[in-house]
Amino acid sequence: MKRMILLLAAVCLLLSGCGVWMDGHYESVTLHQEQLTDVQSGTVSAANYTELLEAMTRMVDSSTESAVIYVSDYDQSSVEVGVGTAARYLQKMYPIGAYAIEKIDYEIGTGGGKPAVSVNISYIHGRSEIRKIQKAQDMAGMEAKIADALEKCDAGVVILVENFEATDLTQFVEDYAMLNPDTVMETPQVAVGLYPDAGTTRVLELNFTYQTSRDALRQMQTQVEPYFASASLYVSGDGADSQKYAQLYAFLLERYDYKFETSLTPAYSLLCHGVGDCEAFASVYAAMCRQAGLECRIVSGTKAGEPWYWNMICDDGVYYHVDLLRCNSEGGFRMRSDAEMEGYVWDYSAYDPSVTAETEPQKNN
Numbered sequence: 356m357k358r359m360i361l362l363l364a365a366v367c368l369l370l371s372g373c374g375v376w377m378d379g380h381y382e383s384v385t386l387h388q389e390q391l392t393d394v395q396s397g398t399v400s401a402a403n404y405t406e407l408l409e410a411m412t413r414m415v416d417s418s419t420e421s422a423v424i425y426v427s428d429y430d431q432s433s434v435e436v437g438v439g440t441a442a443r444y445l446q447k448m449y450p451i452g453a454y455a456i457e458k459i460d461y462e463i464g465t466g467g468g469k470p471a472v473s474v475n476i477s478y479i480h481g482r483s484e485i486r487k488i489q490k491a492q493d494m495a496g497m498e499a500k501i502a503d504a505l506e507k508c509d510a511g512v513v514i515l516v517e518n519f520e521a522t523d524l525t526q527f528v529e530d531y532a533m534l535n536p537d538t539v540m541e542t543p544q545v546a547v548g549l550y551p552d553a554g555t556t557r558v559l560e561l562n563f564t565y566q567t568s569r570d571a572l573r574q575m576q577t578q579v580e581p582y583f584a585s586a587s588l589y590v591s592g593d594g595a596d597s598q599k600y601a602q603l604y605a606f607l608l609e610r611y612d613y614k615f616e617t618s619l620t621p622a623y624s625l626l627c628h629g630v631g632d633c634e635a636f637a638s639v640y641a642a643m644c645r646q647a648g649l650e651c652r653i654v655s656g657t658k659a660g661e662p663w664y665w666n667m668i669c670d671d672g673v674y675y676h677v678d679l680l681r682c683n684s685e686g687g688f689r690m691r692s693d694a695e696m697e698g699y700v701w702d703y704s705a706y707d708p709s710v711t712a713e714t715e716p717q718k719n720n
Contacts, residue, residue, distance in 0.1 A: 402428035418482035453550035536622035637664040656701030
């Protein structure tokens, strides 16, 4: 009867929610609260390495600092090697452990007269931080959670990504902020942490540092929202796309006398205070075009040897360049082909010059 109970306990452990490293692959399933309670109360038994690793993994997942694991049916000559191997795995290879654990100490002895292992874990990141870890199955899910954190002006985000791929996360944040000036008021400085150092399942930790307070950023979001909403209404109707592009140019450029200046909060400064640079104009114009159902890209390059931003738009399937500040200085909206962009340099391959207007007649409005 005792062996039957132990066998059932072992089966429960194998089916319990924890991370297991088998055949070089990490598997993860959902933990039940009663299983976490068993670990925390020290009533867990382990008859082999797999069960020992599962019990210690549940300690990490529940942020348990100490527990006694009974090993009566474990080959006593292998217990010490098994505990050491499990401890190294949890600190170096298990994603949540690599993120959260500072140190694992253990002692092999007896508990209540039975062979047992006393395990003590100290954490860099405690229970509340572990519980806040979000989960994503792939890179698209990860990017969506990063975007959500940016739009909420959060100080950071921690995500367990099951199918992680190497990518420039700082660049992703910068690109997302540029493409979404209506929701991301300031591009934060980014600190990236990945746990463990390698593997397909990893914990991603992003910390964002802003120069502007969270409350102020959220207030800015509220203040710019009407401008973007008004821009979409401004071009509603059945007019040609070229006309709509020109209308949005007029909406943005002919409302104020702008001061050319770089700002930490480009959309807010541009729309609410008339202060902006070429990047701010290109970013805001592109966002307004997209909200109006128009294709518009942001081009990064140089103009007369200086860093510069402008837009590329699509009219009747043909692509044209629009430099808003140049249009403004020359007195009106104008779409230019590649051939008309003398003095500008950009990564032609990144913007598919084969379909960009080269010989099409220019369209002025």
